Each structure stands twice: as C-alpha cells, then as structure tokens.
Amino acid sequence: MPKILLAESDRISLELGRAFLRTAGVELLTCLNGEEVLGIVRHELPALVLMSMNMSGGNSLENVKQIKSDQALKDIPIVLICKSAREEELSQFRRAGINDLLLKPISRPSFLAAVNKFIDTGKMISPRFKSCMPVAFGFNSPQPFACHSHDLSEGGIFLETGNAFPLDTRLVIRFRLPGASTEIQCGSRVAWINRSGSLLKPALPSGIGLQFLDMTPEGVAAIREYLLRQA
Numbered sequence: 001m002p003k004i005l006l007a008e009s010d011r012i013s014l015e016l017g018r019a020f021l022r023t024a025g026v027e028l029l030t031c032l033n034g035e036e037v038l039g040i041v042r043h044e045l046p047a048l049v050l051m052s053m054n055m056s057g058g059n060s061l062e063n064v065k066q067i068k069s070d071q072a073l074k075d076i077p078i079v080l081i082c083k084s085a086r087e088e089e090l091s092q093f094r095r096a097g098i099n100d101l102l103l104k105p106i107s108r109p110s111f112l113a114a115v116n117k118f119i120d121t122g123k124m125i126s127p128r129f130k131s132c133m134p135v136a137f138g139f140n141s142p143q144p145f146a147c148h149s150h151d152l153s154e155g156g157i158f159l160e161t162g163n164a165f166p167l168d169t170r171l172v173i174r175f176r177l178p179g180a181s182t183e184i185q186c187g188s189r190v191a192w193i194n195r196s197g198s199l200l201k202p203a204l205p206s207g208i209g210l211q212f213l214d215m216t217p218e219g220v221a222a223i224r225e226y227l228l229r230q231a
Helices: 011-020 034-044 060-069 087-096 108-116 217-230
Strands: 003-007 027-031 048-052 078-082 100-103 134-138 145-152 156-160 170-175 184-194 207-213
Touching: 003 011, 003 034, 011 027, 011 108, 027 034, 034 048, 034 060, 048 060, 048 108, 060 078, 060 087, 100 108, 100 184, 108 156, 108 207, 134 156, 145 217, 156 184, 170 207, 184 217
Parallel strands: 003 027, 003 048, 048 078, 078 100
Antiparallel strands: 134 145, 134 170, 145 156, 156 207, 170 184, 184 207
C-alpha cells in the first residue's frame, strides 16, 4: 500500500485531504509542523509528498531543497499546495524541484487528479476514460488553438497537441461531451506536459494535461454523468 505524506498546517485542509483519500487504498501520513516533514520523509519514504507552501514551524522551500538534494529521497514527487503566491516565489520552488502545484481552494477532483498523476491507484481515485472530442482553447478565450482530447476525468482533461505551454499556464477551454447538446467552457491550467521526444508517460501521445478551474456546477454534473456511463 503506497504511503502519501500530507504536510499541511491548516487542519481543515488536512481533514479534507483525509476524506478525499479515505477509500483510495493508500496509507496517509499527516504532518502539521514544518519541522517534522524531513524526518517523516526520511523514516517513512512516502511515494508522494503534498506540502503546503506556508507550513508553521518550518521552511517549506528548505524542506523541498533537502529532499531533492538527498540521493535516497530525490525521486519522491512533491506537490506544492498554495493559495496564492508571487511568480518569484513559485520560481524558487520550481528550481528547488517540486513536481506539481495544487491551488487552493482544494476540490476533490483537483486533489485526486494531483495524486493520481504520481500514484497508480486504479479507479479508486479520479478515474480517467478515453474520450476523443474536439477542444478549442486559448489564453483569454477558447481560441485560436484547437485539437482533440485523449482522455477525461472529473478533475481535468488531456489534450493531444504539439503546443507545449509552460507548466501553470492558464487557458480557457471549450468542448462538447459526446452526445451532449451544450458546450462546456471553463478555465484551466497546464498541470503536466508529455513532451515529444521525452515522454513522461510513453503510453500517451505528446500533449498537455489540464486541471479544470472555475468549472460550473452544471459542467461538473455533466462530466460526472458522462464518466459514469463510460464506467
């Protein structure tokens, strides 16, 4: 059973993470104090670390640096959790070696999508289904780019495209679920990149994985209903 360390000083966020992973088939380790993070990682060797940018009692940036500079720990993925931050701060964490970013407020789909990126827990966590449909996207509106999706989950969509935007790039996307009469439009961010020539996931084509942002309740319900029909 894979171990996940959730290092978060906010007790509400900690309990949300615990609830999201309750049936996920993982062992959840929790930490409220930043000073304890490095010791837990060294002792438990978790398969994934989700860590708040602003931990009480410790320096999150220094924890990332220590983990990524340790030969025994450097391959452990780290997802940074933050509400808002200056680009300069985020750049420091990226240079230190974080593998992904999870923005607050945290929703179940976004949390599980971040976890599922690094730990294969099957359909217990945010299942993805192949779904080929036209998708329009752009920076401030769903244009001028167009491509097709490869798969879809409640938390995001993978686009088969040669446009490899930088991580965390904000995009507006628009698509229509197969058989649906109305289109879904929402914000998104580039959560990961499958670059041609150095594929992170060789089983997938080159493209970008997008995390949904600002999805309407109607959009969430439509995607959930569609995915249930595919299960």
